[in-house]
Amino acid sequence: MAKKPRIKVPKSAKKGEQIQIKTLISHKMETGRRKGKDGKLIPRMIINNFSCKFGGKEVFSADMYPAIAANPYFAFYVTVDKSGTFEFAWTDDKGKTVTASKDIAVT
């Protein structure tokens, strides 16, 4: 569906530190309101769900509508207590999912 997402997670953090995570994925986010060259509406095709898990537990998710701009971007904060892996998943209207993960070392 889309190219490799870009994710920014610090490699290491202190225990209890608040870290910022930024994610960006390339996607047209077709609203279903645009007309193609043939004058017909281009069907809606967006990423409708983004989720972020830490250590297998969901910490943040977002349900998206066509009003989210192309190449969905999210920035949010997470407080980390232990080392672990962040897992990210983007799901589109056809049910296809793109996943990525990042490790963090907490001292």
Add this chain to the structure above:
Amino acid sequence: MLEDTGEKRRVLGRRDILKAAGVGVMAIAGGGLASGSAFATPESTAEALKKIIGTAAKAGKVTIKLPEIAENGRTVPITVSVDSPMTSGDYVKTIIVMAEGNPNPEVVNFNLTPALGKAEISTRMRLGKTQNVVAAAVMSDGSVYTGKKQVKVTIGGCGG
């Protein structure tokens, strides 16, 4: 006498134009309703929001950061933050963002957990025209707070 008629004609001309314009606007509005693609209004947005959060919403605690003027409505940065300690006993469960002047009011729903530590999320949205953006935060105890921000849009970004 001749001058008089000229004046009258010009006035009539203006009226004709206004009438024609009026009919045109009505036709557009009617067509929009028929195909179900009418833009959202503040009322319909409030209605849609009420369905999700109920009527007990209070204003406050929710801050929306948006540019004063968005030159390009296709991608407008937005940051929503909620005043909350984000502990396991008192945190923000959901943030609902809606745009009053877009074809559909829904923009995004954020599902939060206490693990975040801070209820502040940034993303980028589309804006069809100058309008208010509304955000509602549902707290873990069930209370609801709302915030509002106006944004001026130079070029709309909702297709067409």
